[in-house]
Amino acid sequence: MHVDEQTWRAVDAYIEQVIGASDEALEAALADNARAGLPAISVSPAQGKLLHLLTRAVGARRVLEIGTLGGYSTIWLGRAVAPDGQVVTLELSEHHAAVARANVLRAGLETVVDVRVGPAADSLAALDDDFDVIFIDADKPSIADYVLAALRLTHPGSLIIVDNAVRGGAVLDADGDENVQGVRRLNEMLMSDDRLSATTVQTVGSKGYDGFTLALVVGS
Ligand code: SAH
Ligand code: DHB
Ligand code: MG
Numbered sequence: 001m002h003v004d005e006q007t008w009r010a011v012d013a014y015i016e017q018v019i020g021a022s023d024e025a026l027e028a029a030l031a032d033n034a035r036a037g038l039p040a041i042s043v044s045p046a047q048g049k050l051l052h053l054l055t056r057a058v059g060a061r062r063v064l065e066i067g068t069l070g071g072y073s074t075i076w077l078g079r080a081v082a083p084d085g086q087v088v089t090l091e092l093s094e095h096h097a098a099v100a101r102a103n104v105l106r107a108g109l110e111t112v113v114d115v116r117v118g119p120a121a122d123s124l125a126a127l128d129d130d131f132d133v134i135f136i137d138a139d140k141p142s143i144a145d146y147v148l149a150a151l152r153l154t155h156p157g158s159l160i161i162v163d164n165a166v167r168g169g170a171v172l173d174a175d176g177d178e179n180v181q182g183v184r185r186l187n188e189m190l191m192s193d194d195r196l197s198a199t200t201v202q203t204v205g206s207k208g209y210d211g212f213t214l215a216l217v218v219g220s
Helices: 005-019 024-035 045-057 072-081 094-106 120-126 140-151 167-172 178-192
Strands: 062-066 086-091 113-117 133-136 159-163 196-205 208-217
Touching: 005 045, 005 196, 005 208, 024 072, 024 094, 045 072, 045 133, 045 159, 045 196, 045 208, 062 072, 062 140, 072 086, 072 094, 072 113, 072 133, 086 094, 086 120, 094 113, 120 140, 133 140, 140 159, 140 178, 167 178, 167 208, 178 208
Parallel strands: 062 086, 062 133, 086 113, 133 159
Antiparallel strands: 159 208, 196 208
């Protein structure tokens, strides 16, 4: 059976309606991202809802995000822990961070979300908190490094979520580009690190064919 990309997108639009994955603050965030010239690579509405539900399902109070962009995923995560929880989100670009702060403010999450600017590796090294959920969605070559750094900031029961783990199937290519190498290096780590129990969920939809890797911290 072959189902084409147009159908993935149509079904994603249908799912968005069914789950009500859109409202004024979320739509305004995407619109302002576009206006500010940010790339249209935020998680999709249905993926945002998945992040939100996973965060609630593990009863998270504290969330760490690596790769803020305009804060679209941040809003989904922030709503999952509001009003008493916290989302720390790491972003390299001062411009992206400024757009994200405005989007977060409009969503009423300014007391929940802390946007920190700088290379994520540096921001991670400066962190000493414990997080229940970590969402990794920044530069792909560094994914494995981010998971390793994140492990220091987790406890058994913490959930690590990694975006863009399938890349249209390119993950199969052992000689793929640096992004594919980043994903494959993470997967090699997952195969050998018994502190993590993981799976990858393949996804299709408005962002094409990609996937999330979910890794539960099971040991320390
Ligand atoms: N999570 C966002 C999308 C993130 S896009 C959402 O779904 O809404 C990836 C982001 O990672 C970009 O904003 C990019 O500037 C940022 N990024 C890239 N390299 C980085 C690094 N070394 N440290 C921190 N952020 C980085
Ligand atoms: C792309 C998509 C992403 O989700 C991301 O984090 C980075 C890049 C892309 O489609 O290019
Ligand atoms: Mg992504």
